[in-house]
Amino acid sequence: MLQGCVCACRRTVARRLLWGLMLAASLPAMLQAGAAAATEARYYEVPAGPLGAALSQFAGMAGVVLSFDASWLAGMRSPGLRGTFTVQQGFNTLLEASGFETAHDAGIYSLRRSSMGQSMLPTITVEGMREQDPKDEVYRTAGSRSVLTREDIERNRGTSVGDIFRGTPGVLVGELRNSGGLDINIRGMQGQGRVPVLVDGARQETTVYRGYSGAVSRSYIDPDLIGGIQIDKGPTLSAEGTGATGGLVSMRTIKAEDIVRPGQDFGLRVRGQAIGNNSGSPVAADTPAGLYTGGTLGVAPVYRTDCVTPAACSGRYALPEEWGNPEGLDRPGTFRPKSYAGSLAIARRWEKFDLVAAYAQREQGNYYAGAHGPSAWVDVSNRRRLPFYTEVRPEIRGASYFQAGERIPGTNYESKSALLKGTFYLPDDQELELSYLRYRSVYSEIMPSQIIRFANFAPITQPRNSDVTVDTYTSRYHWNPAGMPLLDLRANLWHTRTRATNNSPSATQPDLYNNEREKYRRWGLTLENTSSLDHRAWGESQLRYGLAGQWEDVGTTPLTPDFRGLAGRQGSRDEYSAFVAWLYKPVETVALDVGVRHTRFKSHDDKPITVYDPQSPNCVDADGDGACDPLPNRNKQSGTAPVISLSWEPGKHGLQFYGRYAEAYRMPSLFESTSGFSFDAAPDVILKPEHTRSKEVGVNYLKDGILAGRDRLRLKLAYFRNHTKDYLTRTTPNLWEEGGAGGELSQASNFTMRNIDSATFNGLELSGSYDLGVVFTQFGATKYNKIEICHTGSYRAERCNDYGIAGSYINNMVPPKWHGSITLGARLLDYRLVLGVRGTFMGQRTNAPQYNDDTHRSFLSIVPWHAYRVFDLFASYRVNDRVSIDFNLDNITDRYYLDALSLGLIPAPGRTARVSVTLRY
Numbered sequence: 001m002l003q004g005c006v007c008a009c010r011r012t013v014a015r016r017l018l019w020g021l022m023l024a025a026s027l028p029a030m031l032q033a034g035a036a037a038a039t040e041a042r043y044y045e046v047p048a049g050p051l052g053a054a055l056s057q058f059a060g061m062a063g064v065v066l067s068f069d070a071s072w073l074a075g076m077r078s079p080g081l082r083g084t085f086t087v088q089q090g091f092n093t094l095l096e097a098s099g100f101e102t103a104h105d106a107g108i109y110s111l112r113r114s115s116m117g118q119s120m121l122p123t124i125t126v127e128g129m130r131e132q133d134p135k136d137e138v139y140r141t142a143g144s145r146s147v148l149t150r151e152d153i154e155r156n157r158g159t160s161v162g163d164i165f166r167g168t169p170g171v172l173v174g175e176l177r178n179s180g181g182l183d184i185n186i187r188g189m190q191g192q193g194r195v196p197v198l199v200d201g202a203r204q205e206t207t208v209y210r211g212y213s214g215a216v217s218r219s220y221i222d223p224d225l226i227g228g229i230q231i232d233k234g235p236t237l238s239a240e241g242t243g244a245t246g247g248l249v250s251m252r253t254i255k256a257e258d259i260v261r262p263g264q265d266f267g268l269r270v271r272g273q274a275i276g277n278n279s280g281s282p283v284a285a286d287t288p289a290g291l292y293t294g295g296t297l298g299v300a301p302v303y304r305t306d307c308v309t310p311a312a313c314s315g316r317y318a319l320p321e322e323w324g325n326p327e328g329l330d331r332p333g334t335f336r337p338k339s340y341a342g343s344l345a346i347a348r349r350w351e352k353f354d355l356v357a358a359y360a361q362r363e364q365g366n367y368y369a370g371a372h373g374p375s376a377w378v379d380v381s382n383r384r385r386l387p388f389y390t391e392v393r394p395e396i397r398g399a400s401y402f403q404a405g406e407r408i409p410g411t412n413y414e415s416k417s418a419l420l421k422g423t424f425y426l427p428d429d430q431e432l433e434l435s436y437l438r439y440r441s442v443y444s445e446i447m448p449s450q451i452i453r454f455a456n457f458a459p460i461t462q463p464r465n466s467d468v469t470v471d472t473y474t475s476r477y478h479w480n481p482a483g484m485p486l487l488d489l490r491a492n493l494w495h496t497r498t499r500a501t502n503n504s505p506s507a508t509q510p511d512l513y514n515n516e517r518e519k520y521r522r523w524g525l526t527l528e529n530t531s532s533l534d535h536r537a538w539g540e541s542q543l544r545y546g547l548a549g550q551w552e553d554v555g556t557t558p559l560t561p562d563f564r565g566l567a568g569r570q571g572s573r574d575e576y577s578a579f580v581a582w583l584y585k586p587v588e589t590v591a592l593d594v595g596v597r598h599t600r601f602k603s604h605d606d607k608p609i610t611v612y613d614p615q616s617p618n619c620v621d622a623d624g625d626g627a628c629d630p631l632p633n634r635n636k637q638s639g640t641a642p643v644i645s646l647s648w649e650p651g652k653h654g655l656q657f658y659g660r661y662a663e664a665y666r667m668p669s670l671f672e673s674t675s676g677f678s679f680d681a682a683p684d685v686i687l688k689p690e691h692t693r694s695k696e697v698g699v700n701y702l703k704d705g706i707l708a709g710r711d712r713l714r715l716k717l718a719y720f721r722n723h724t725k726d727y728l729t730r731t732t733p734n735l736w737e738e739g740g741a742g743g744e745l746s747q748a749s750n751f752t753m754r755n756i757d758s759a760t761f762n763g764l765e766l767s768g769s770y771d772l773g774v775v776f777t778q779f780g781a782t783k784y785n786k787i788e789i790c791h792t793g794s795y796r797a798e799r800c801n802d803y804g805i806a807g808s809y810i811n812n813m814v815p816p817k818w819h820g821s822i823t824l825g826a827r828l829l830d831y832r833l834v835l836g837v838r839g840t841f842m843g844q845r846t847n848a849p850q851y852n853d854d855t856h857r858s859f860l861s862i863v864p865w866h867a868y869r870v871f872d873l874f875a876s877y878r879v880n881d882r883v884s885i886d887f888n889l890d891n892i893t894d895r896y897y898l899d900a901l902s903l904g905l906i907p908a909p910g911r912t913a914r915v916s917v918t919l920r921y
Helices: 002-032 051-062 087-094 134-140 150-155 161-165 448-452 744-748
Strands: 042-046 065-067 081-085 100-105 108-113 144-148 171-173 184-186 197-199 206-209 215-218 226-233 247-253 266-275 303-305 339-349 353-364 377-379 383-385 390-392 395-397 413-426 430-444 465-479 489-502 516-532 540-558 571-587 590-609 631-648 655-666 690-704 712-725 728-731 752-755 758-771 775-790 818-828 833-842 868-878 883-890 912-920
Touching (some): 081 087, 150 226, 161 171
Antiparallel strands (some): 042 081, 144 226, 266 339, 377 395, 413 430, 430 465, 655 690, 712 758, 758 775
């Protein structure tokens, strides 16, 4: 009864909170109604760009009409505008040193020469355009796309780096609470280059072995250095999209215009952040955590109570009074920060050159789980009465082994990042950008198997630290000369180098794990051009074409004795692709986009395949010593895939219908092509490329002025069917394959990388927003109506299911059948204060059945999570043009839950307060 009252009270408080927020948001709108926009001083942000576009954008934001001939300003650029201005002050700032000024007559602003006594130029009346939101392109695209701006990144910062993607439809982050790395899942596709994460066009993804629970692919960057993110879902026809069967995540680092205030040539941004709900400093290695019932490996503990003699209930039979670790329950107060982060960015702009230098650092201790939800508890109800005592067999219940509000091991990390970027504005409309990004992190991550398999027999402990260092070098060239529509050339040359040390999780038993130092290097080149071929009679036309190359190698150095003889990957991989695409608009309302990409690759494993059985048909004994010679492990594959889309806009009402069919080939990754501890290559299993076929139909709606003069409505509804043939994953050997029937090979390696029949993810996705100025909302949801994983192999009860395969990495990449989010916000105090609440809703994953479980034969069992709802509060206050304050209260109900796609049973952070201050000079 008490629990029901508490839940009811929470619902009442949440409802009152939302009603109060909506009421507070509506009052300023009523009070400010009728204010004169022309004389009112307001805050404006206009990005740098062409001067004509900046003037039109500012006029739209101010709600006024500006008259000018765009040809007067051809080739002129504006540094942008940021600050509080009246309309006239804003125009004056934008036109500074341009030789023009504005005149105001009868409510219309007009542009004229600023020289004394010169007559006003003839004008053309152009209505002020509304501010161009980069997110609007999402609702004009014949396909699915999401855009995250700098504002979104600040609002969704969270405890982990991957929290910035929370609320993005169709997008989840795997293994979110470990290491600070990013492993993006888009509509069920994840890892091994299925969703490349680009940082200024460069790939830095590496694969990290995670014990019996599989492997994760990680990319690294500090959020303070991100200027914006674009997420394309499904195959894309661009030079950078080679192998992207799931989608493409493109991040850009900050630029000079992100730092320098409009009208200035020098800028400085200083940011400091205080973070609560954590221990501050990492706990010592091997510190115990979670509940522990005792016993030994494979033998459940048995205790006694109600003994006739005290001796019978003593020693190892004594029922413990405390099952957990009280020292891990010392959770600090909500508003008592113990960890900090900060960054410094400096930018200087010259006429022909921009320079940016930035440094970011963050240190975070172990966080604490939430207090309300399916936390761990010990069930001692399993009792058996005997003549002289009662036997007690305790069992741990709940979603994980950690108690409510407990400090979670393996969640601490610290990182240091540095960015140096220079942009050269060369003659003839050429631009060259050179950048260097260094990311260095020290972190601990708990092996999922330590929780899933051994928690009943040994305490869960704080792991030893691991580390990673990533160097990213990029050179990006753009040439788009005026008056030459056939030339819009982009070239990108990049190199990434990753050094990672994966240490044993245990400080006391380091030899039980493979501790190694891995060096991973990539080189890449992309080149593409766009040619516009407009013709009055035939319509608008655009031809895009390009090529890409990627070269990579990996080497591993053992740090402790290799007890299995399988650790340490050594090998190389080359990949090449070329594409051509044609966009044709016979009329303004219809667009046809068709294209094709050809991809080929080759790989070489420096550790040859060893055949142990001399009777094997794969045995080659060239030297006649009676033993099978090691076989070279090489691969070479290719494929060609088309993409076609068609869109139609019936009139100028903001409505667009589209259909899209896209194919893509993903060649085997370097991790999949080389042997290591997690699996061995087999001589009779040749890896083929994955072949994805993606179908999507959808409708976009983008309309301003629906209910009020300046409101904006954005809607996108898409139905997608993604089918991947020859999906690459790890499984156990089949009976008819090398080592499948037992013998030395199967004992040396229980897993084989292979192509299974297919993986299918079909569903429906909705996204949108409504902005009334003073109040706004954003929302999105993804619902899967079909998840199917098919594999023809031994020991299988069914060929297809919706949860996984024995030993397969896909088992913990299956998304929940639905997830969604909604944000409600208000802009108060002349838009200086932004308040809001965001709700994230996650369905439960598809669990394995009680009987005939296809995953029970291997160590890689699926990790279940409960459905959960999490609510976050956010507030941002702009004190003045130079100072802003951001406050976040994540997980305000202090919910205990496991993140979707978590490899281990690690609960997410509980209620966490964060406050940051940003200073601009």
